[in-house]
Amino acid sequence: MDRIETITATDCALGFVSVYDAILFDNDGVLVDPPGIETKTAATKAAFAAVGVTEPDPADVDAILSGPTEAELEACCARYGLDPESFWRARERHDEDSQLEAFRAGERSVYDDIGALRDVRRPRGVVSNNHHSTIEFVLSHFELEPLFDCYYGRPMTIESLSRKKPNPHYVERAVADLGVTSALYVGDSESDVVAADRAGLDSAFVRRSHNRRAALSVEPDYEIESLRAVPAIVSGS
Template sequence: MEVPGVKAVVFDLDGTLVDSAPDLHAAALAMLAADSLPPITFAQTRSFIGNGVPTLVARIMAAVGLPEDPDRHADMVTAFLRSYNAAPDNLTTLYPGALRTLQQLEALGCPMALCTNKPEAPARAILDSFDLSRFLPVVIGGDTLAVKKPDPAPLRAALDGLGVESCLYVGDSEVDAATAQASGQPFALYSEGYRKSPVEQIPHQHLFDHFDALPGIVETALRLPAA
């Protein structure tokens, strides 16, 4: 699917632009240790990423055998965010080629935004830490609106912030694919992120495994002139 008139690129964050799983795992371990609960593995944490912090914490609680308890869940979300926002280890890294790709897209005159289920404040902090905010002036986080992806509202809000009606949405997961579908936008799947399903089971119009390939995809999908 190509959408005529598409004039922007909107990115997911975790598993797309950055590998934040190590910092998320460290925060999960700190949260569990503070409550004298057993640890979970890195692989478990990585598999729980994708639907926002409250869902991540709920999955962690289930993994360590805690029953559903809204009050305890709220307390653990607060504890998780406290540890995560402190980020003492700064283990999050950019995926190879991501910065160069943003620079190339900027040179093409392509407006860009971020649409993530991570809370907005830590999402902005990550962008600032890698000096990416200059490329992504519009940030829609998991708590910016009353709903999260895969509801189409966050992606539409990102488009509104850019002043455009359509985009190429770039993400790594089933949630991102569903968001693009719900919004009627073409989707570029980064295959090296946090997806839980085989690539062929995730609806997408474009596929890449390294950011060096993305500018070419953008030039095609958005019908922008070559650099």
């Protein structure tokens, strides 16, 4: 590990940080406001209702919210006699619809420090556990396409659950897509830090209001308070 602190341009000028060929970003909680728990809960309950379960056990709602494994999803569906594929299609559809509605209504937006990415003179990409189509919407809705050279979310399939971070699958695909050998991954969760490490990348953990007091069991290479610290880290200038 290098060191954990807020990085400044002065630090870079003194040669304390590394230079990276590219930079990758998580989406929710890094580029845009994360989805609210109330919205996610309502979408999950709506998915259960869509397949005929009007009063799901709160524990099962929580399990779906927290991101189940394939085995956990199948076990949950078995308790209600549901077809996992049918339920998961309903869950993904309602989850995405709730997110797009929140963006369109102005309930979720981009962070005000996102403009700092324009000063990152390196290839840039997005790697998220959110749906690929949701990331596509976000980039289009907020006119962010020019900022990024590639983006990866997961398809709306049960199989995609095993490839969510901390699995480095999509992080590694983004690095290959950009054709670079070194990159920095900026995230807001422990799974982001772990995914970066498993992919052989350095990580920057950004602290915002939703994760201000989060305690990590792994150490990122950098902790930052804003995306405004990123250009100096990446370029070393």
